[in-house]
Amino acid sequence: MNKKRQAIWDKSGGKCWYCGSDLPEKGWHADHFEPIQRNWWDGTCEHPELDTEDNKVPACASCNLNKHSMPLESWRKIIQGYVFSLNRDSTQYRLAKRYGLIQETDVKVTFWFEKHGCEEGKPFSEE
Ligand SMILES: [Zn+2]
Structure with a gap:
């Protein structure tokens, strides 16, 4: 891993x-x-x-890949809506739920860096 990638990796400890x-x-x-919002037609941003x-x-x-070029709060809403769309669109999901294989909760989407008290883009440091 080169130095730049290592520095990024170290922000979360992998x-x-x-x-x-x-x-x-x-x-x-x-x-x-x-997001830098890269333009698909020429790679500029x-x-x-x-x-x-x-x-x-x-x-x-x-x-x-799922976040793509979305700002964090938009992406959070998208993820939060997945249970709704699974119930609407997936027969397999509904069936698995009916048989008790899936238990829905109403937890709010919380990202790893939020649980670990990292500031945006700031390196993660172990105590
Ligand atoms: Zn991930």
Whole structure:
């Protein structure tokens, strides 16, 4: 791992900034915490000033791809709505729920860095 990636990895000690899963040594993403909104047509971005090391956090591929270029609060609402859309759209989900395999809660989506008292984009330090 090069020095820049190592510094990003160290912000969480190898956890996904959002879901908290252990990151694999290969295949984790450096996410722009505040989205830079890259243009699909030519790879340029709407907010090049946010393309800094301070704004990059370690993320698992699923979180990074799912967050895409959404601001955090928009993404939180999307995740919060997944139970609703699963109930609406997935026969398998509804059936699994009916058989007691799934128990819904009304917990609020809380990201790993929020539970661990990290400030936005600031390195995580162990006590
Ligand atoms: Zn994740």
